[in-house]
Every structure is written in structure tokens, then in C-alpha cells.
Amino acid sequence: MSLITEAAPVEVATPKPPAPRRRKAGGTPYAFLAPALILFAAFLAAPIVYAGYLSLRKVKVSGLGLGSKARTEVWAGFDNYARSLSDPDFLPSVGRIGAYGLIVVPTMLGLALLFALLLDANRTRAGISRVARVSIFLPYAVPAVVASLLWGFLYLPRVSPITDAFEAVGLTAPNLLSSDLTLWAVANIAIWGGTGFNMIVIYTALKAVPSSLYESARIDGASELSIAWRIKIPIVMPSLVMTFVFSLIATLQVFAEPMTLRPLANTISTTWTPLMKVYRDAFARNDLYAAAATSVVIALATFILSFGFLKLVGRRAFDQED
Known part of the structure; x- marks a missing residue:
């Protein structure tokens, strides 16, 4: 009786193909970046x-x-900086900008968030989303100077239809260009023009959220208000932070609205805002050096406030995206 043993198969190692060589990019990326x-x-x-x-x-x-x-x-x-900061018109202009920002930024972002949530709540319903988006966004397409002229004539008591409407019901229309209401009149123009842009940014963030997430919350018994407060607003928090920074920068640089309204009202001075003071120093007083110092101060304030706000809330707002 013979024992036959089968030899184990010999595994032949197949050589691995050589790794492709990476070509060096050279100067191609820099050539594309060069124009910018x-x-x-x-x-x-x-x-x-x-x-x-x-x-x-x-x-x-x-x-x-x-x-x-x-x-x-x-x-x-630093003599120019000392003259700029000690100018009696500088601190009042900063105070007006601070009050202006307290009115504009919360109101504008609050309306933008409200409109975005209302549009997103009806995004599965036909008939209102496209018209509503265009209607809310359209004021942003109007240049600031044109918008200021339009609202300026609405503010003038002699030509304003608002005055006629008040008189038709036996009431006296408020003078929106008076010293007490000028700040609100200027803020209204900024809110009217900027709400649409911020709404589009927030609404775009909401559109990226899958509908299944909301459906799961509704199955668990969550109301639309609870979904908006506990799901939608935390999700769009990075967009809210970004729009807040943009609004803060625009507030510190407000110029076109009060400058355009100034010929219509004697309550707006040439130094109503810090940038208007820069314009006065540079082109009315021909003092480019003081104007440059004030400009640098405004730029540093913009950077410090924006960077400080991002450091304060940025990690909390953007960590949820990881």
C-alpha cells in the first residue's frame, strides 16, 4: 500500500505595480492665483x-x-492719532454708530431669521417660496444711494405720502428727519436693504438640511415651533455668526445713507459717523494725515471687534459642523 501525498500549492507572489509618480505642480497654482x-x-x-x-x-x-x-x-x-482721538466730533460719532448698530444688527438679523424660517416651513408647499424670496431679496439689489434718496423723499413731510395718510385719518405725521428720529430713519434704510441678503444666507443653510430630520422630529411629536427652536436655529448658527460679522463691519463703515440724507435734513452733521469725519478731514479741510489716522483707527476697531466676536462664539458655533 503506497501513500500518495499531494504537495501544497506554491503561492507565487505577484509583483506590485510601481506607484505612479506624482508630478510636481510647479508654478501652475500660483499662475491661477496671480490675478487675484x-x-x-x-x-x-x-x-x-x-x-x-x-x-x-x-x-x-x-x-x-x-x-x-x-x-x-x-x-x-502718533500726533495725528492724538488729534483724531481728541477731536470733539469723534466720540459723538462713535456713540451714534454704537446706537445705530444696536438698532440695525439685531432687527435685521432677527427679521432675516424669521423670514428664512417661514420660507423653510413652506418649502414643500407650492406658490409662495419663489415670489417671497425675490420680494424680500429685491431691496438688497437697490444701491444704497438710490435707496437713501427714495426713503429720503418718503421722509420729507411736504412730498411724503406717509404724511397724507396720517392727515387722512386726522393724525399728525412724525417728522422722521428731526433730531430725535434721524437715527431711526437712517437705521430703517439699512434694515430695508440688508435683510434680504442675510435671509438668503440663512435660508440656503436651511435648504441643506435633509427633510428626513424634520420628519423624524414630527413623528416624535415635536411642533413646528419646537423644530425651529431646537433643530433649525442651532443648525444655522454658523450662518448667523457670519451674517453678524458682516453686519458689524457694515455698521462701522456706514456712510452712504447719512451722507445722502444730509442735504434733506439739517440734523445730520458732517461728522455724523466716523467715516463722514474722514471725508470732511480729507476733502473739506484738506487734512489727509488726520483722515488717514482716523481711517486706521476705524480699520483696527473693525478688526478687533470682528476677531474678538469670532473668538468668543466661533468655536461654539462651528464645532457642531465637525
Whole structure:
């Protein structure tokens, strides 16, 4: 009796194909970035650097100030900043901007969130979403100067239909361009023009949420109000943070609305806002150095407030996306 043993099959290792070589990108990415970098450097970075340079200079007048060498530019240090911050018109303009921001930012973002939630609650129903979105967003497409002119004529008592409507029911229309209501009149223009943009940002964030999440909450017995408060608002919190930062920057840079309304009302001074003070110093007083110092102060305040707010709430708002 013979024992036959079968030899175990020999496994032949197949060689692995060589890993493809990665081609070096070279200068291709930089070539695509070059136009944007050039425009950024030429129209944003360079003016900021030049404004900082001018803020540290001043003109020294020799003799009567006549002749080609009678006026020379010399180093001023921080004298322009001291003059800018000690200007009696500067702090009142900052106070008005603070009050303006307390009115505009919460009201505008609150309305934007409300409109976005209402549109999202009806996104499965036909007939209102497209018309409502366009109607709410349309004021944002109107330039600030045009919007200010439109509202300015609505504010004028002699030509305003608002005055006629009040008189028709036997009431006296308020003078919206009076010293007590000017701040509210300017804030109304900003709210009217900016709510639509912020609403679109928040609504877009809501559209990215799957409907199954809401359906699960409804099956568990959650009401529409509870879904909005406990699910939708926390989800769009990053969008709310972003729109708040944009609104904060726009508040610190408000210029077009009060500048356009100024010829219609004697209650708006040339230094009603910090940027209007910059305009007065640069073009009315021909003091570019003080205007540059005030501009740098406004830019630093914008950066500090925006960066500080993002550091305060950014981690809490954006960690939920991970």
C-alpha cells in the first residue's frame, strides 16, 4: 500500500505595480492665483499700507508757506492719532454708530431669521417660496444711494405720502428727519436693504438640511415651533455668526445713507459717523494725515471687534459642523 501525498500549492507572489509618480505642480497654482493676488495687493493691501504711512506724517510750513519748498512732509509719529482721538466730533460719532448698530444688527438679523424660517416651513408647499424670496431679496439689489434718496423723499413731510395718510385719518405725521428720529430713519434704510441678503444666507443653510430630520422630529411629536427652536436655529448658527460679522463691519463703515440724507435734513452733521469725519478731514479741510489716522483707527476697531466676536462664539458655533 503506497501513500500518495499531494504537495501544497506554491503561492507565487505577484509583483506590485510601481506607484505612479506624482508630478510636481510647479508654478501652475500660483499662475491661477496671480490675478487675484495682484488685485488684492494693488487695491486693498497697498492703500492700507499707504494710509498707515500717511497717518505718521504731517506737513511742516516754513515762513509764509509760499514757494516750492515752503511746505515739506515730515515725520509726525502718533500726533495725528492724538488729534483724531481728541477731536470733539469723534466720540459723538462713535456713540451714534454704537446706537445705530444696536438698532440695525439685531432687527435685521432677527427679521432675516424669521423670514428664512417661514420660507423653510413652506418649502414643500407650492406658490409662495419663489415670489417671497425675490420680494424680500429685491431691496438688497437697490444701491444704497438710490435707496437713501427714495426713503429720503418718503421722509420729507411736504412730498411724503406717509404724511397724507396720517392727515387722512386726522393724525399728525412724525417728522422722521428731526433730531430725535434721524437715527431711526437712517437705521430703517439699512434694515430695508440688508435683510434680504442675510435671509438668503440663512435660508440656503436651511435648504441643506435633509427633510428626513424634520420628519423624524414630527413623528416624535415635536411642533413646528419646537423644530425651529431646537433643530433649525442651532443648525444655522454658523450662518448667523457670519451674517453678524458682516453686519458689524457694515455698521462701522456706514456712510452712504447719512451722507445722502444730509442735504434733506439739517440734523445730520458732517461728522455724523466716523467715516463722514474722514471725508470732511480729507476733502473739506484738506487734512489727509488726520483722515488717514482716523481711517486706521476705524480699520483696527473693525478688526478687533470682528476677531474678538469670532473668538468668543466661533468655536461654539462651528464645532457642531465637525
